Amino acid sequence: MNPETHVxxxxxxxxxxxxxxxxxxxxxxxxxxQTRDFFQTAFVSASTGQSDLKDHLPAFLKALGRDQTPGDFLAEWLASEHHPNPDLLPLVRALRMRGWRTFLATNQEAWRTAHLLDVVGLGEVVDGHHASYAVGHRKPDPAYYAEVTRRLNVAPTQIVFWDDSEQNVQAAQAAGWQAHLYTSPADFQQVMGLD
Structure with a gap:
């Protein structure tokens, strides 16, 4: 795979x-x-760019019986998941140094996307993102892959994609992407030719 032509x-x-x-x-x-209801409705809305997650939190916190402000709840949420993969990030940096354009491809709302890029530090290892809230669709919806392909302005076969969800990988393959199921940094390293 040529990093000059692949993403x-x-x-x-x-x-x-x-x-x-x-x-x-x-x-x-x-x-x-309460959690199932929230993630099947409010979170889907926020993660497809139709609403702001914080606007949904007062009602959710009331349903949970939590005496927290939306800001405090969101801060707890984001801090609890501040665990970047220490074995994978150096491999991604190495690929970027070889010329790979690299982007996040994630089902995510706006607040956590910003946190991931700016606080967790993923902004230092990618060129940008195609988070679902910005795309307007979530994986594995075929519309997600079609819109990301359009935005990248490359042939689908030039997109190399890694996800830990078999369903998302299969949908990406159906869209013509070179999609791989992520299982370990070692497998990623081998497939990406970093051995």
């Missing part, structure tokens, strides 16, 4: 960021129904 897209959760426990998983364990 690298990377999922975030489970790939570039690997916390010991997801904040949403903890909420789901503690408040299953």
């Amino acid at each position: 690298l897209l990377l999922d975030v959760d489970g790939v570039l960021v690997t916390p010991p426990e997801w904040f949403g998983a903890r909420l789901l364990r503690e408040h299953p129904q």
Whole structure:
């Protein structure tokens, strides 16, 4: 693969960021129904750019019985997932030094995307992002892959994509991308020719 003609897209959760426990998983364990409702409605709206996540938090916090401000709740959420993958990031940096244009390809709303880039430090290893809130669609919707391909202005076959979701990988392959299931930094290193 020629880095001058190919683009690298990377999922975030489970790939570039690997916390010991997801904040949403903890909420789901503690408040299953309220958390499911939130992530199936409000979060989908925010992560497709239709609304601001913070506008949904007062009602969610009330449903959870939490006495927190939306800002404090969001800060707790973001801090709990501040775990960049220490073994993968150097490999991504090495690819960029070889000339790869690299972007985040993640189902994400605006607040966490900014946090990932500016605070977690992913902005130092990528050229930009194609977060779902900015694209207007979420993986594995075919519209997500079509719109990202259009924005990159390259042939689908020139896009190399890594995700830890088999469903997202299969949808990307159906869109013509060179998509790989992420399992480990070692596998990534081998496939990307960094051995």
